[in-house]
Amino acid sequence: MKLVLAIVQDQDSNRLSDALTKNNFGATKLATTGGFLKAGNTTFIVGTEDERVDEVLGIIRENCKAREQIMTPSASLGVTVDTYVPYPIEVQVGGATVFVVPVENFHHF
Ligand code: 2BA
Numbered sequence: 001m002k003l004v005l006a007i008v009q010d011q012d013s014n015r016l017s018d019a020l021t022k023n024n025f026g027a028t029k030l031a032t033t034g035g036f037l038k039a040g041n042t043t044f045i046v047g048t049e050d051e052r053v054d055e056v057l058g059i060i061r062e063n064c065k066a067r068e069q070i071m072t073p074s075a076s077l078g079v080t081v082d083t084y085v086p087y088p089i090e091v092q093v094g095g096a097t098v099f100v101v102p103v104e105n106f107h108h109f
């Protein structure tokens with residue numbers, strides 16, 4: 001058995017949730033925050049049999065789009081405030097960041 005952890009953009013989360021449910025995957029959604037943009041994103045936890053992992057990955061790929069996001073870097077340590085000009089930069093986010101990890105035990109009481 002495997003655990004698929006997929007970090008996706010909030011805009012894709014309902015569509016992905018519907019697609020997983022329609023295909024009989026059990027999924028849990030967590031409201032999470034990206035470390036770099038400090039913006040909300042959604043993490044899906046999907047436990048599934050090894051032979052269905054590729055199917056989950058296909059569903060994630062089909063339902064999650066890459067998007068450009070603008071961020072304005074904030075002044076950080078080591079930068080003199082007088083000389084610091086926070087130019088906005090464009091960052092490409094997603095479609096999805098996915099980890100597949102082995103499950104040692106699964107219990108459903
Ligand atoms: P964030 O950490 O908010 O990152 C958003 C996007 O910013 C990233 O998109 C990437 O394009 C860019 N980015 C991240 N760190 C950067 C850096 N040090 N310098 C320049 N650009 C940087 P994605 O790669 O698609 O990641 C989307 C979200 O997935 C991330 O949101 C984070 O929540 C999660 N994630 C990505 N890689 C991860 C990892 N290795 N472990 C855990 N979570 C991860």
